Amino acid sequence: MPVTSSSTRPAESTTSPAPSLRSGSLGTADIAFFVVSAAAPLTVMAGVAPLAILLGGIGAPVGYLLAGITLAVFAVGFTTMSRHVRGGGAFYAYITRGLGRGAGVGAALLALIGYNGMEIGVYGLLGTATQDTVHALSGTGVPWLPVSLAGLLLIGYGGYRSIDFGAKILGVLLAAETGILVLLAAGVLIEGGAHGLSLASFTPGNVLVPGTAAVLAFAFAAFTGFESTAIYRREARDPSRTVPRATYLAVGFLGLFYAFIVWTAIQAFGDAEVVEAAGSDPAGLFFSAITTYVGAWAADAMHVLIVTSVLASLLAFHNAINRYGLALAEEGILPKVLARIHPRHGSPYVVGIAQTVLGAVVVLAFAAAGADPYGQLLLWVNTPGMLGLMALQLLAALAVPLHFRRVSHREGVLRTVVAPVAAAMLLTTAIVLVVTHLDLFTGASATVNTVLAGIVPAVFLAGLALARWLRRSRPDTYARFAAEPPAEADAAEAP
Structure with a gap:
C-alpha cells in the first residue's frame, strides 16, 4: 500500500462553518411564547384595563375583541407573505416586495425605532413596578435606577444565550402571569361575581358609547409585538407552517383572553359599581378583586x-430587536460587526450587546435629567415605538396586494387582496384613534404629543433619504437589500 508523505498529502480544510442562528430550534408554541410575552398580558390587564373600563364603561371587553378581529384580518395577508418571503427582515422585507426598496429602507428604520422604543421605555416600568412590589410586600422603598440597570444586564444575558433558552424562560414566566389572571377569573366565576354573572358588557347599548373609541386605542396598543412571529423564521421548525400558526395562536389567545379577563373584572365589582371603583383606584382594581375572591x-x-x-x-422585545439588527447588518445597512453570531449559543450577541448599551444610555440620560421613570421614560419612549409598529402593520397590509399582483402564485384573492385591503382600512382607523387619544397614553402636553407622533413620519422620511443615498453611493448594497436568500437557507423547513 503506497505511503503518501505529508508534503504530498492533499491539504485538509481547517475552516469550520461560520456560526449561524440555530435553525429548527423553535416550534409553534415557542414562537407564540415570545410574542404573547412581549404583550405582557398581566401588566396590560392590571395596569391599563382599569382605565379602559373607566373610559368605556362595561362595554370595554368588546374593544379587545374588535382589536383582535382587526389584527386577525391583518394576519391573513401577513402570514401569506411569510410563505413567499424567506428572509429574516419580516416587515421591511414584505414592504420592499410590495412598495419598493425606498419604502423598505424606511420600514427598516421604523422597525429599529419601534422595537427599541417598545423595549427601552419598559425599563422605566420595571423600576416603578419593582418599587411598588417592594413597598406593597415590605413597606420599604427602593430606587428605580439600580433596578432598571440590573434589568438591562439580566435581559442582555438572556439575549446572549441561545434562543431555546429564552423560549424556556418565557414559557415559565408566561404561564405564571396568565395563571394568576385565570385564578382571579376562576374565583369570580365560582362566587358568581358581586351580583351574579351578567352579559350586559356585550350588548350594543353598552358598546356603542363615546368612550369606546378610547377603549379601542388602548386595546390595539395591548397587542403590540404580536407580528414579531415572522422575525423568528430562520430559527423555526418548518417555518412556512410554524410562523402562521404562531401568529394566529397569539392573536386569538390575546383577543379572547383580554376580553374574558376584563369581563370577569367587571363581574367582580358589578356592572353598576365597576366604573366608580376603577375611577377611585385604577391601579388597585385588580389587586382588590383578587384579594376579595382569592x-x-x-x-x-x-x-x-x-x-x-x-x-x-x-426579553421578548430584546430578542426581536436582535434579529432585526442582525438582518440589517447582513444587508449592509448597519455595521457588519453587528452580524456576528455566537459560535456556541447561535445568538446575534454583538447586536444584543449594542442594544443593551443603547438602552443603558437612554435610561441613564432620563435619570440624569430627573425624568419620571413611568410618566416620561416609559410613556414618552414607548409611544413612538407603538405608533411605529402600527405604521409598519399598515404598510405591510398595503404591500401584500401590490406584491401578489406582480408575481405568479396560487394564493386565493381573499388572502392576497380582500383581507389585506380590509386590514389596511381597519389599521388606518386604529392609528387615527390612537393619535387622537395620545394624551391618554402619555399624559403630556399637546406639544410633547405632537413631537412624539411626529417621530414616526420623520424616521420613515429619513429612511427614504437613506435609500436614495444608497442607490447613488452604494448601488450594490441597495440592489441586494431585502433580496431573497438562497434556497438552502430554508433547509429548516423540512419536517
Whole structure:
C-alpha cells in the first residue's frame, strides 16, 4: 500500500462553518411564547384595563375583541407573505416586495425605532413596578435606577444565550402571569361575581358609547409585538407552517383572553359599581378583586408576577430587536460587526450587546435629567415605538396586494387582496384613534404629543433619504437589500 508523505498529502480544510442562528430550534408554541410575552398580558390587564373600563364603561371587553378581529384580518395577508418571503427582515422585507426598496429602507428604520422604543421605555416600568412590589410586600422603598440597570444586564444575558433558552424562560414566566389572571377569573366565576354573572358588557347599548373609541386605542396598543412571529423564521421548525400558526395562536389567545379577563373584572365589582371603583383606584382594581375572591396571598403573588411579566416582555422585545439588527447588518445597512453570531449559543450577541448599551444610555440620560421613570421614560419612549409598529402593520397590509399582483402564485384573492385591503382600512382607523387619544397614553402636553407622533413620519422620511443615498453611493448594497436568500437557507423547513 503506497505511503503518501505529508508534503504530498492533499491539504485538509481547517475552516469550520461560520456560526449561524440555530435553525429548527423553535416550534409553534415557542414562537407564540415570545410574542404573547412581549404583550405582557398581566401588566396590560392590571395596569391599563382599569382605565379602559373607566373610559368605556362595561362595554370595554368588546374593544379587545374588535382589536383582535382587526389584527386577525391583518394576519391573513401577513402570514401569506411569510410563505413567499424567506428572509429574516419580516416587515421591511414584505414592504420592499410590495412598495419598493425606498419604502423598505424606511420600514427598516421604523422597525429599529419601534422595537427599541417598545423595549427601552419598559425599563422605566420595571423600576416603578419593582418599587411598588417592594413597598406593597415590605413597606420599604427602593430606587428605580439600580433596578432598571440590573434589568438591562439580566435581559442582555438572556439575549446572549441561545434562543431555546429564552423560549424556556418565557414559557415559565408566561404561564405564571396568565395563571394568576385565570385564578382571579376562576374565583369570580365560582362566587358568581358581586351580583351574579351578567352579559350586559356585550350588548350594543353598552358598546356603542363615546368612550369606546378610547377603549379601542388602548386595546390595539395591548397587542403590540404580536407580528414579531415572522422575525423568528430562520430559527423555526418548518417555518412556512410554524410562523402562521404562531401568529394566529397569539392573536386569538390575546383577543379572547383580554376580553374574558376584563369581563370577569367587571363581574367582580358589578356592572353598576365597576366604573366608580376603577375611577377611585385604577391601579388597585385588580389587586382588590383578587384579594376579595382569592385571598391576600394572591394579591402579593400578583405584585411579584407583574415584575416578572415586565421582564418577560423585555426579553421578548430584546430578542426581536436582535434579529432585526442582525438582518440589517447582513444587508449592509448597519455595521457588519453587528452580524456576528455566537459560535456556541447561535445568538446575534454583538447586536444584543449594542442594544443593551443603547438602552443603558437612554435610561441613564432620563435619570440624569430627573425624568419620571413611568410618566416620561416609559410613556414618552414607548409611544413612538407603538405608533411605529402600527405604521409598519399598515404598510405591510398595503404591500401584500401590490406584491401578489406582480408575481405568479396560487394564493386565493381573499388572502392576497380582500383581507389585506380590509386590514389596511381597519389599521388606518386604529392609528387615527390612537393619535387622537395620545394624551391618554402619555399624559403630556399637546406639544410633547405632537413631537412624539411626529417621530414616526420623520424616521420613515429619513429612511427614504437613506435609500436614495444608497442607490447613488452604494448601488450594490441597495440592489441586494431585502433580496431573497438562497434556497438552502430554508433547509429548516423540512419536517
